[in-house]
Amino acid sequence: MKLLEIEHLKKSFGGIEVLSDLSMSVSEGEVVAVLGPSGSGKSTMLRCASLLETMDAGALRFAGSTVAEDVDGRSVYVGKKEQRELKSIFGLVFQNFNLFPHYTVLKNIIDAPVHVQKRDKEEVVQEARALLKKVGLEDKEDAYPCQLSGGQQQRVAIARALAMRPRMLFFDEPTSALDPEITAGILRILRQLAEEKMTMIIVTHEIDFARKVADRVVFMDGGVVVEQGRPEDVIDHPQNERTKMFLQKMEV
Numbered sequence: 348m349k350l351l352e353i354e355h356l357k358k359s360f361g362g363i364e365v366l367s368d369l370s371m372s373v374s375e376g377e378v379v380a381v382l383g384p385s386g387s388g389k390s391t392m393l394r395c396a397s398l399l400e401t402m403d404a405g406a407l408r409f410a411g412s413t414v415a416e417d418v419d420g421r422s423v424y425v426g427k428k429e430q431r432e433l434k435s436i437f438g439l440v441f442q443n444f445n446l447f448p449h450y451t452v453l454k455n456i457i458d459a460p461v462h463v464q465k466r467d468k469e470e471v472v473q474e475a476r477a478l479l480k481k482v483g484l485e486d487k488e489d490a491y492p493c494q495l496s497g498g499q500q501q502r503v504a505i506a507r508a509l510a511m512r513p514r515m516l517f518f519d520e521p522t523s524a525l526d527p528e529i530t531a532g533i534l535r536i537l538r539q540l541a542e543e544k545m546t547m548i549i550v551t552h553e554i555d556f557a558r559k560v561a562d563r564v565v566f567m568d569g570g571v572v573v574e575q576g577r578p579e580d581v582i583d584h585p586q587n588e589r590t591k592m593f594l595q596k597m598e599v
């Protein structure tokens with residue numbers, strides 16, 4: 348079962364094409380690491396996949412359901428209400444955590460499940476506590492984001508995404524704002540999620556992590572997928588010159 352399908356995606360900003368005919372898909376249970384140089388369009392691709400940006404052209408499907416289809420080279424989206432329903436399939440974790448500063452940790456996690464998903468508050472609180480335990484923050488539920496380190500805030504952001512019970516998670520450089528030792532803790536959590544067969548797309552510069560955890564590596568450059576495949580192929584035996592150059596610069 349494909350949880351995410353992007354077909355022939357095109358996206359321009361101010362007349363400059365940032366994504367040109369980009370296609371990729373992610374199967375249930377698969378962990379896909381997206382690598383590529385700065386400006387190659389990785390975040391834009393994720394923002395289109397998560398409906399934060401609209402595609403100019405191309406099709407988008409979640410678990411086989413159409414979010415947008417291509418009609419004569421233009422993306423035509425389903426209605427707003429349907430989009431909102433379809434969006435519940437994924438959770439999103441960014442580089443900068445994006446927690447609500449005036450909510451406690453617990454409230455940050457339970458707010459959307461209670462108020463958007465209309466789930467039973469007691470049940471959601473129990474689940475939130477279990478998630479906090481999972482990310483190693485069981486003693487922080489009453490803290491405010493400003494009282495937490497960057498790594499702790501990112502753990503809360505992951506717990507908050509999981510509390511929505513998504514079928515897949517999108518990560519955009521979840522560790523790039525963090526120190527190396529703190530990064531290791533976040534990567535451990537991602538690795539655990541991978542072992543639990545959570546479907547994930549992770550934009551990352553952590554090559555070693557991608558090699559160990561990803562089922563597939565997608566290398567993007569200049570708004571297209573240049574090369575993709577098993578990590579041991581793409582990272583250790585890249586075929587494309589651009590992939591080779593990128594990996595050389597990353598000193599892999």
Ligand SMILES: Nc1ncnc2c1ncn2[C@@H]1O[C@H](COP(=O)(O)OP(=O)(O)OP(=O)(O)O)[C@@H](O)[C@H]1O
Nearest residue numbers: 360361365383384385386387388389390391392520
């Ligand atoms: N909202 C926007 N308006 C104008 N240009 C944009 C916008 N968002 C992205 N771009 C441009 O699109 C290109 C791709 O940007 P994007 O952020 O997707 O790259 P990236 O691969 O995520 O890079 P990085 O590794 O630095 O995060 C860049 O040239 C960027 O300047």
Ligand SMILES: [Mg+2]
Nearest residue numbers: 389390391519
């Ligand atoms: Mg980016």
